[in-house]
Amino acid sequence: MTPDVPAEASAFNGTVNVVVIETSGENLDHLLSREEVLNMIVARQ
Amino acid sequence: MLSFNGMSALETVEFLTARLDKLGSPESYNHYAVGWAHAMDTPYQWTKQVASHWGGTRNGTIVHWPKGIQAKGQIRNQFHHVIDVAPTILECADLPEPYMVNSVGQVPMQGLSMAYTFDGAKAADRRETQYFEMFGNRGIYHKGWTAVTRHRTPWLMTEVAPPFDDDIWELYDTNEDWSQAHDLSKQMPDKLHDLQRLWLIEATRNGVLPLDDRAAERANSDLAGRPVLVRGTSQVLANGMGGLNENGLINVKNKSHSITAQVIVPNGKQANGVILSQGGIAGGWMFYVKDGTLTYLYNLVGIQHFVVSATEPLTPGTHQVRMEFAYDGGGLAKGGNASLFIDAKPVGQGRVEHTVPMVFSADETSDVGINGARR
Numbered sequence: 001m002t003p004d005v006p007a008e009a010s011a012f013n014g015t016v017n018v019v020v021i022e023t024s025g026e027n028l029d030h031l032l033s034r035e036e037v038l039n040m041i042v043a044r045q
Numbered sequence: 046m047l048s049f050n051g052m053s054a055l056e057t058v059e060f061l062t063a064r065l066d067k068l069g070s071p072e073s074y075n076h077y078a079v080g081w082a083h084a085m086d087t088p089y090q091w092t093k094q095v096a097s098h099w100g101g102t103r104n105g106t107i108v109h110w111p112k113g114i115q116a117k118g119q120i121r122n123q124f125h126h127v128i129d130v131a132p133t134i135l136e137c138a139d140l141p142e143p144y145m146v147n148s149v150g151q152v153p154m155q156g157l158s159m160a161y162t163f164d165g166a167k168a169a170d171r172r173e174t175q176y177f178e179m180f181g182n183r184g185i186y187h188k189g190w191t192a193v194t195r196h197r198t199p200w201l202m203t204e205v206a207p208p209f210d211d212d213i214w215e216l217y218d219t220n221e222d223w224s225q226a227h228d229l230s231k232q233m234p235d236k237l238h239d240l241q242r243l244w245l246i247e248a249t250r251n252g253v254l255p256l257d258d259r260a261a262e263r264a265n266s267d268l269a270g271r272p273v274l275v276r277g278t279s280q281v282l283a284n285g286m287g288g289l290n291e292n293g294l295i296n297v298k299n300k301s302h303s304i305t306a307q308v309i310v311p312n313g314k315q316a317n318g319v320i321l322s323q324g325g326i327a328g329g330w331m332f333y334v335k336d337g338t339l340t341y342l343y344n345l346v347g348i349q350h351f352v353v354s355a356t357e358p359l360t361p362g363t364h365q366v367r368m369e370f371a372y373d374g375g376g377l378a379k380g381g382n383a384s385l386f387i388d389a390k391p392v393g394q395g396r397v398e399h400t401v402p403m404v405f406s407a408d409e410t411s412d413v414g415i416n417g418a419r420r
Binding site: 007011013024 | 305
């Protein structure tokens with residue numbers, strides 16, 4: 001991803017016990033047109 | 046990846062010329078250019094995304110089974126579809142179709158075995174009908190006839206597709222015209238209408254409707270609206286997990302998110318290496334430690350890298366490290382502020398001016414404790 005950390009030498013030299021990813025969970029429907037939202041609703045039925 | 050993220054306008058002659066030496070190397074996505082793809086599909090029309098026409102869609106199949114097929118070096122011309130491969134193998138292996146796998150009920154296979162053709166060169170076709178649809182391009186095959194319509198051009202990822210009702214249908218008799226060269230739609234409108242109706246019936250039966258002719262947006266599960274492997278707003282990854290494709294990780298695009306990890310830095314050593322990464326050269330992000338400095342790197346489709354570094358070192362011992370990304374909001378591909386924390390103490394902040402809206406990478410994975418090479 002970057003020459004600073006080449007893939008072959010990228011292993012963490014300690015221990016990564018656990019990683020948690022959290023997202024805001026915000027509703028992204030506003031990025032869709034009304035027609036697209038309708039299509040998604042129908043497709044999910 | 047630029048096209049998939051709606052940035053194809055960046056790929057000017059100057060842009061590509063400056064990267065000419067990287068074409069064909071691990072630093073490029075080695076894809077056939079449209080011209081070559083089209084040329085190699087000759088004499089058929091179009092390319093594989095245009096499912097209506099045979100270009101890239103209709104391909105020869107080699108079947109090799111010396112102990113089971115008496116005929117040697119022969120050609121079969123019966124029409125079949127890729128969904129017929131699994132039923133063929135099951136029949137040859139004398140196995141029943143599985144109705145339950147790992148306690149999950151299976152959708153019945155709709156394919157038909159091709160085994161009858163192995164020693165039946167002149168056997169009548171058993172697959173008489175097959176529908177096609179991809180990005181709104183659609184077609185139907187029935188008893189040698191095809192009715193087809195190209196809805197959009199595959200390499201114009203961000204073009205606004207026309208209304209489906211404006212699509213122009215073509216009709217071919219592939220019994221006589223195997224390369225779909227002579228459009229008979231004007232001469233035989235009733236035949237075309239029959240096949241259009243058949244397409245609609247098959248599409249309804251197979252869950253094709255409602256048609257979705259978006260292109261780049263369908264790479265992002267939030268926008269596509271499809272079921273996802275990882276649901277909810279959080280995901281826990283353990284040491285050793287890796288090789289996760291983009292859909293194996295919770296979707297962090299176009300929204301605020303955080304990465305929190307518990308790490309142990311050995312005594313007497315300077316911390317180095319990746320905590321968690323997603324994507325790679327084509328685009329992605331990486332949360333890592335470089336010479337003791339906690340760092341967050343955001344790779345904007347290989348064009349620009351944004352780096353946020355901690356102002357204090359990550360010392361030996363057990364620590365909680367965290368990156369919080371506060372998305373600007375207001376649409377897709379906006380920027381955000383990235384903040385770093387060590388044991389809940391703020392240790393750095395920086396700016397990511399733009400983000401990847403649709404897809405980081407097609408083949409670079411997510412890995413805990415390493416940035417894996419392409420798999």
